[in-house]
Amino acid sequence: xxxxxxxxxxxxxxxxxxxxxxxxxxxxxxxxxxxxxxxxxxxxxxxxxxxxxxxxxxxxxxxxxxxxxxxxxxxxxxxxxxxxxxxxxxxxxxxxxxxxxxxxxxxxxxxxxxxxxxxxxxxxxxxxxx
Numbered sequence: 001x002x003x004x005x006x007x008x009x010x011x012x013x014x015x016x017x018x019x020x021x022x023x024x025x026x027x028x029x030x031x032x033x034x035x036x037x038x039x040x041x042x043x044x045x046x047x048x049x050x051x052x053x054x055x056x057x058x059x060x061x062x063x064x065x066x067x068x069x070x071x072x073x074x075x076x077x078x079x080x081x082x083x084x085x086x087x088x089x090x091x092x093x094x095x096x097x098x099x100x101x102x103x104x105x106x107x108x109x110x111x112x113x114x115x116x117x118x119x120x121x122x123x124x125x126x127x128x129x130x
Contacts, residue, residue, distance in 0.1 A: 042090040047081035053093055054079070057100045067107060068092060 005018050025031035054064045054075075065075040070089065077083040085093055096103050 042087040043094055045078070045085050045090050045093055047079050049097075050075075050078045050085065050093060053097045057096065057104075067096070067104070 065072040
C-alpha cells in the first residue's frame with residue numbers, strides 16, 4: 001500500500017503535481033478516489049406547501065411552531081407568504097413532510113441529561129392549543 005503524501009509539508013507546486021498525478025492515475029483506473037454525493041439543496045417552500053405540511057400533520061400553528069423551534073409569528077408569516085423559511089428551516093419542514101410520525105416520536109421521547117422531558121402543565125397545554 002502506497003503511503004499517503006503529507007500535503008502540509010509540500011510546497012504548492014508539489015501539491016499541484018501530486019494532485020495531477022492522482023488525477024491521471026484515477027482516469028487510467030489505477031487509483032480509486034473517494035467521492036461524496038451531496039444531497040440536493042433544501043427546497044424553496046411556498047406558503048401553501050408550509051400550510052399543507054402543518055395541516056397534513058394536524059397541528060395548530062402554536063404546536064407546529066414549537067416542534068420547529070420557531071416563534072408562532074414566524075410560522076404565520078411563512079403561511080401568509082410574508083417570509084419564506086431559511087434553508088435549515090426548509091430542510092426540517094421537508095423532513096416533517098416525509099416522516100412526521102418519526103420526527104414527533106424523536107422529539108417527544110428525547111432524553112436530555114438522563115431525564116425525561118417535563119410534562120406540560122394545564123396552563124402550558126392551553127397556551128399551546130391557542
